[in-house]
Amino acid sequence: MTGLNLPRVKLCQLPTDLDLASNLSKKLGDVNIYFKRDDNTGLAIGGNKGRKLEFLLADALKKEADVIITTGSIQSNHTRMTCAACRKLGLDVILMLKGKKPAQFQGNLLLEKLMNADMRFFDVSSYNEIGIEADKLMDELRAKGKNPYFIPVGGSIGLGACGYVDCALELFSQADSQNLRIDYIVNAVGSGGTSAGLEVGVRLAKRDAKVVGISVDSEKSVFKQDISRIAQDSISLLGADLEILPDEIIVFDEYIGESGYGKPSRQGVEAIKFTAETEGIILDPVYSGKAMAGLIDLVKKGFFEKGSNIIFIHTGGTPALFDMLVENSD
Numbered sequence: 001m002t003g004l005n006l007p008r009v010k011l012c013q014l015p016t017d018l019d020l021a022s023n024l025s026k027k028l029g030d031v032n033i034y035f036k037r038d039d040n041t042g043l044a045i046g047g048n049k050g051r052k053l054e055f056l057l058a059d060a061l062k063k064e065a066d067v068i069i070t071t072g073s074i075q076s077n078h079t080r081m082t083c084a085a086c087r088k089l090g091l092d093v094i095l096m097l098k099g100k101k102p103a104q105f106q107g108n109l110l111l112e113k114l115m116n117a118d119m120r121f122f123d124v125s126s127y128n129e130i131g132i133e134a135d136k137l138m139d140e141l142r143a144k145g146k147n148p149y150f151i152p153v154g155g156s157i158g159l160g161a162c163g164y165v166d167c168a169l170e171l172f173s174q175a176d177s178q179n180l181r182i183d184y185i186v187n188a189v190g191s192g193g194t195s196a197g198l199e200v201g202v203r204l205a206k207r208d209a210k211v212v213g214i215s216v217d218s219e220k221s222v223f224k225q226d227i228s229r230i231a232q233d234s235i236s237l238l239g240a241d242l243e244i245l246p247d248e249i250i251v252f253d254e255y256i257g258e259s260g261y262g263k264p265s266r267q268g269v270e271a272i273k274f275t276a277e278t279e280g281i282i283l284d285p286v287y288s289g290k291a292m293a294g295l296i297d298l299v300k301k302g303f304f305e306k307g308s309n310i311i312f313i314h315t316g317g318t319p320a321l322f323d324m325l326v327e328n329s330d
C-alpha cells in the first residue's frame with residue numbers, strides 16, 4: 001500500500017532527482033528551470049511509464065494475471081518498460097505494436113528484442129483496431145487456461161495516472177525541503193495520463209502550480225477532454241472530492257512539428273542539442289525534445305512571469321534517439 005492507499009508494486013528507482021538547470025536558465029533568462037529526472041526511473045533505460053506500471057501491475061498481480069498484453073507505436077517507450085517490468089516480476093508479456101515490422105530493430109525495438117519480447121505487429125491506422133485484436137487474443141488465452149490482463153496504450157487510465165499523482169506529491173515534498181515555490185510544471189503529452197496525474201496531485205497537495213502540457217500528438221481540444229476524463233477516473237479511485245474540468249487544463253499543440261507524431265521536428269532537434277550542450281542532459285525526438293521546444297518558445301514569448309520556477313518533467317524516451325537521429329562527424 002502507498003500514501004495513496006492503492007496497491008503498488010515497487011519497480012522504479014524513486015524519488016527521482018529534482019535539479020536546477022542553471023546553465024539553461026541563464027541562457028533563457030528571466031525564469032528558473034528545474035529538471036525532474038523521470039528519465040532515470042530504471043526499467044530498461046527509464047522514463048515516465050514506470051510510475052504508472054507500479055499501480056497497473058499491482059492490480060494485475062492482485063487479479064492473479066499471468067500474462068500482460070499491451071500496445072503502443074513501433075518506438076513505444078511504454079511497451080519497452082512494460083516488457084522490462086514483466087521480466088522483473090516474472091510475468092509473460094505480449095506487445096501489440098502499431099505499424100509495419102521494420103527490417104532492422106533499433107531503439108526501443110532493439111531493447112524489446114534483447115528482453116526476448118513476444119512482439120506482434122499490426123499495420124493498422126487506429127488503436128481501436130488493435131483493441132479488437134486484443135479482445136480476440138485475450139479470449140484465445142483464456143481458452144488455454146491463462147489469465148490475461150490488458151493495459152491500454154500509454155497506461156493512460158485512471159489507475160496508471162495515479163503514478164503521476166504520486167510524482168506530484170514527491171515533487172512538492174522535494175521542493176519544500178529546498179524552500180522552492182513551484183509555479184509551473186511542464187511535460188510532454190502523448191496519451192494524457194502523466195498530465196492527468198499531475199493535475200490531480202497539484203490539487204491534492206493544495207498548491208497553485210499550473211501544469212502545462214505540450215502535445216506531441218493530438219489537438220489541444222482532444223487532450224483537454226482526455227486529461228480531464230482520466231483525472232476524474234483517478235479521483236474516483238482515490239476517493240477524493242475534486243473536479244477537474246477540460247477548460248482548466250492547459251495544453252499547447254503548436255509544437256507537434258511538421259511531420260506529426262513520432263517524427264522529429266526541427267524545433268525539437270534544436271531543443272535536444274541546446275539541452276545537451278548547456279546541461280549535458282539528453283532528451284528524445286518524440287516527446288521530451290518537443291516538450292522542451294515548447295518550453296523554450298513559451299519562455300521567449302513571455303508566457304511565464306519573470307522569476308517563475310518551472311519544473312520540466314523529463315519523461316525519458318531516450319532509446320528513440322538511436323533510431324531517429326543521425327549526425328555526421330562535422
Ligand SMILES: Cc1ncc(COP(=O)(O)O)c(C=O)c1O
Binds near residue numbers: 195
Ligand atoms: C518518453 C515519453 N514522454 C512522455 C510521454 C507522454 O506521456 P502520456 O502518454 O502520459 O501523456 C510518453 C508516452 O506517451 C513517453 O514515452
